[in-house]
Amino acid sequence: MLPTGREHFPNSALAKSALRSGSLGDADTPMREALKPTAEPGWVLSHEGYNILSESTLESRFAFSNGFLGMRAARSLSRGPTWVAWLGYSRWASWPRCYVAGLFDVPNTEPPVSALVPVADWSRVRILLDGQPVLGWKGELLRGTRKLDMHRGLLLSTWTHRTPAGITVTASELRLLSLADRSTGLQLVRILVDRDGVDVKLEASFAMAGLGMEPMRLERDIGAWRTESTAKCVAMTGAASLRVGDNPLAPNQPFPLQWTWCWQSVAGQVAEFDRLVAVARADTPECDPTSRAAARALDRNRALGWRAVLAAHEEAWNKRWLAGDIIIEGDDDAQQAARFAVYHLTSAANPEDDRVSIGARALTGDAYLGHVFWDTEIYLLPFYTAVWPEAARALLMYRFHTLPGARAKAKHFGFKGALFAWESTDTGTETTPERVVAQDGSVVDILTGRMEHHISADVAYAVWQYWNATRDDDFFLRAGAEILLDTARFWASRAVAEADGRRHIRHVIGPDEYHDDVDDNAFTNVMARWNIRRALEAMDLLRARWPEHAATLQDKLGLTEDEFADWRDAVARIVVGLDPATGLYEQFTGFHALEFIDLAGYTDRTVPIDVVIGRQATRRSQVVKQADVIALIALLPEEFPGAMAETNFRHYEARCAHGSSLSAGMHARVAARLGHPEIALSYRRETAATNLDRDPNSAGGVRIAGLGSLWQAVVLGFAGLDLMGDTLSIDPKIPPQWKSLSFHVRWRCRSVAIRIADGTVDATLLEGDEMDMRIAAATRKLIAGATLQVSIEAGPR
Template sequence: MTGPEMKAGIPGPGADPGWTFCLDGYDPLLENSVESRFAISNGFLGIRGARATSRGQRWIVPARTYVAGLFDTSGTEHATTGLVPAADWLRFRIMMAGGPLLHHPGDMSSHHMTLDVRQGALFSAGRHFDSPDLGIQVRTLRLASISDRALGLQLIQMEIEQGEVDVAVEASFEGVELGLVIDRLDQDLGTWRTRHSGKRLAMATTSSLQIDGRDLEPAARGPLTWSWNWKTRPGQIATFQRFVAVVRSDAPDLDPGPEARDKLGSARHVGWQDVVAAHKAAWGRRWHNSDVEVDGDAKAQRMLRFALYHLNGAANPADERVSIGARALTGDNYHGHVFWDTEIFLLPFYILTWPEAARTLLMYRFHLLNGARAKAAAMGWRGALYPWESADTGADVTPEQVIGPDHRVIAILCGKLEQHISADVAYAVWQYWQATGDDAFLLEAGAEILLETGRFWASRAQREADGRCHIRGVIGPDEYHEHVDDNAYTNVMARWNIRRALDIAALLREHWPVRWISLARHLGLEDAELAQWLDVAETIAIGRDPETGLFEQFSGYFALEDIDLSHYAGRSVPMDVVLGRERTQASQVVKQSDVVALLGLLPEEFAGAAAETNFRYYEPRCSHGSSLSPAMHGLVAARLGDAEMALRYLRQTAAIDLAETHVAADGGIHIAALGGIWMLAVFGFAGLTLRNDGIAIDPRLPAGWDSMVFRIQWRGRHLKIAIDQANQSVEATLEAGEPMALTVGGDPHPLGRAAMLAVRFRKPGAASC
């Protein structure tokens, strides 16, 4: 690993502040948010950033460890399926004759934590001199390997600065009975099972302690527990290391213990140095493919790096049975459930920088397609209606009720009414195929998803006396308004979905007729039904004024109370709390703008000045009550040429997880908002769009950004794109793949491997307000 070495060879964090996030001291009010922000994850194993050295017994709270796909229910009526935490394998205590060296989290004389996002590792350093008998420095390293996702590593170095006393070190697991049923607990292996879902978990572990480079034999051993005794002396260095290997089994009759022991044995054989080196190399590859370099705005650079770190750590391309929850593996808010966030705010990043991970996330939706069919059928429709909140079975796991800010019970209607999720999944399928050209995925999974979601919308939209097809009684992304009719986002996305399903049917007929015959037979699709789909697409109500191009968010929206949100600037609570639910529902205040989301996803629906008209209408009416909202607004603002507004939205999005005064991240970081930061930078400031014949770039960098450099992948090509603000130029390098076309500022240019393409572009004028 790069950076200064600790004594005894344990690596330390890098020195470049552009790659590190640091925290000094202890603030109990911010501790939970800190644990989210400093979490480490590899897409399979997630560990919150709790302190490395445990406190006195009454202060111990397990450092939550999450395993992707480890879902269970309580078995009670109205129980919610949720991600079950695994045992905390990081517990470590220093004991003296009078008890633990630390009795309270604030007992350390100094404490410094560093998240090194380049290395994907969490470091800490602390000193303890409050005891008259012992002065000690403690340094730690923690990681979840992305070269072998089963592995976690903990290294702790203790340097004795004063005192000759008898001490003991205890290393153990905490929370072994927390939510899981114990099958067995051996010294080096624990196995558990969920109570109801039939999953099993194994954690194999080994620990060792060296004093001045020599192994010290444990004084006692027990199930997942070790302790060592020795007498300290000044200058002495004790080094503790612990591996854990974690394996999940989805089959109740398959014991994951042997595989966990095999993984652990391999790690012990190569040693922690090689495990660290392989982990570093894997992170190096991820950063090579995904980094966004900004020159001229150090704060924005750090925001992007924080976002990219968590995005790269959230996915596991080896497991098609899991997806990314709303808080990834950094916390338990939303029970680990998967929302539309994944397809709309995360898939773009993975599609263009890590297509293997994107494919896996979409295969998760394909494997759960039968659950989506069952939901649609249960509600009286055809095709596939994906669950609003998804776990591991395909069933909708949206809670039915929640306690509101006023402590009243509120019914949750999203599970039944927020149906745009099916179009969102279809949108991601189409974007992936367009960007990768992965025909094998299309034939295996993508076409069936598109056809079944298109079928759902064709049955959901009903023709009425006015000759139009209407979708009534839904919730759009703006969840402040419920039971609305003809929601613009829902209806336009439904129309888009149906049209892409028809495109796929025609494509299969022409290019893969055997597959079409097989799939049409499997789905019971006939020409008469396809004709009905086309009729729905041509007649669905979308609420657009043909003269102005202004969309009405839903039927009757323009008649609602228009509230000036500038009068509520500086508020610290959502607008539905300020106004009350009833007044909010009767107003034009939106949680997030459905029409602005359409502008971001389907800009072709807004011809001429319509994009400007719609954005300027809805932007001041949006309260940004959702963490998803600011980034989408920033993306659209950048495309419209208002780069300074877009930069404000970038900072607002990053503050959700990074602002020291916020505790919004207590239950985990907002992974979709972090995906939105990448989208804002690449789709907004760089002006990247995907076309059938290539890629287009139309830069709109903020005034303070001197340059921006990023890499993307498109249909087997690897491109490096550099935007120079001062010279108004784009430099593009085709690092791998066949020649292609790159459009810059509206003009196409051939891009080959022989030479770098350098093109000047016109600086767009700022959009008027």
């Protein structure tokens, strides 16, 4: 059985130090124990040495976050300064970044586009030996290791460096952003010098503090800045201490947010440094309250001390792993990839703030400028809905708060209802640039913001899935129903009746962005029809259960019975591109008249197919960028009865070039459901490789949606978990080489542990009232505390 208590996960570092090994120095101190990684297999990713070609990618992969703050895994020690410069012929050896969710401003770029603002790198530590700084490119790096301890949610580093003067210094470091108190960061460093009499100076600072923002307050222990165009405030404060041997040293503070200590080394003597930081953000121009909030956060954590801060953080991660871990026996690579996905998905969310969402690279890099796409609702929300509903609700409330921007966008294009921004930041205003200047100087039109409209149906899909899985009626009444109704209104106005008696949605872009400005994209139209159906169902539900609320909402939106009739007409007459004779959906009107290109002849390419054959040739072909109709199979399997799913999967799989990191995971999910484990495993491995391997394109941050699709491939694909039905349902088809698959799921205020092994499913209701659950073809009752065992082939036993 899947373990149901804390015995499955080690507790805090201090309580379970026996599980870890290896650290710096001989003294058995609390800090030394804290610096030991989790020893249980499968929880730690390690990287040895230093390579400029892979450093930025590593900084993304090993990044750590708590949904409010994020930090890349750049070295804190032994690196030189970083500043922005126009250097087309060189690259930064490191790209240190600290982010605050929701802190957007419009930089001096063309076109002017809102972007996530990096804040001060609070972890910078500079060591000088006899007046000379220790720098990675000076002297010799004898040993360097970084470890991402996924179980504890933190970064560990150890390095040994010999300076040009022959002095050897060794340091170990721990860094975290607290999951127990999201305003808080912690850094621990232990330092040892190999000889006596060296003049040691340690400088701890907030590097590049306030870059690109107006300084509003700069004092000894606190700084506050305001963004120039959006007038948001961020405040940062810190406290640091140093102990050399048994003696605490008092720091000098020559500048705000900088501490320095000086001492003479004794060979083998350990210096222990600790730093607590606190950060606060406000969406108002007044910075004094923000400064006070940061100061209060620092005060309460200083009162606790770093040991308690670490223990609380580890306990918070322990709880999240109890809810979200995936256990795969028999496939170590799949186990590691699944945990890596859950680690970053957990790191990215903040259920305490429903005014922010998760960008395409989360809080791990600058790519896509922190913008939010459809990725969040389609690729990330299923994870949160299934294991962390509080986070899912916050993400959906973000979309509710951006409804004014969505309504304004729909109106701008001459439509009714709500058309969500293709690229969204903090306000919901469309932030996709209309055109950009290419490297050759030509002007390129960007059509996604104008034509990739399926985003509204994607948001509606996530709303319905969340409400169906949680029965969160408060959310449904406050926000969910309104989103469903206003997106349906958009689609009814978007689907125009024409002379052929059908309603068409023309001039769109589907998920396959190789083909833009197309008519009647199947994914868009089928999702639009589904969206309208769910909105009509939502109104019926409101009228039946909450008639006063139904009347109020209908009056607020100005909905009439004639409009509802028009919605029903749209459902009946929207073109979906289905050929009844073959069971194939045509991806868009005219797709099958395009040239077929056999992609088998391009398997050795190292760049996207549109680079190989050219953009125009790609557009004239049936080559698909990513899962489009295949994504529709995953989201709405009821639209593919009988053999239709297999027919469409085989047809479009042969045409997909996987030019997006979103594609392979969706293919894995569908292949698993269709009973093709080897194909699904191949796509799963491809999805894992884009983040876990040293892909240089990961330098801009982890592809969080790809990690979401990795979770989906395992839980919604191989396990067959279904969150869209009237009962919780699983229909397992796990690969034969997997000995078992175990996970937890939340369902309508209940928690269920599931283990699939040896042709049976064990389901245990851990929390909540008894419930029905469908396992393959059998529907049975789950009773709290009892384990139901069902043979997948032969029924319950």
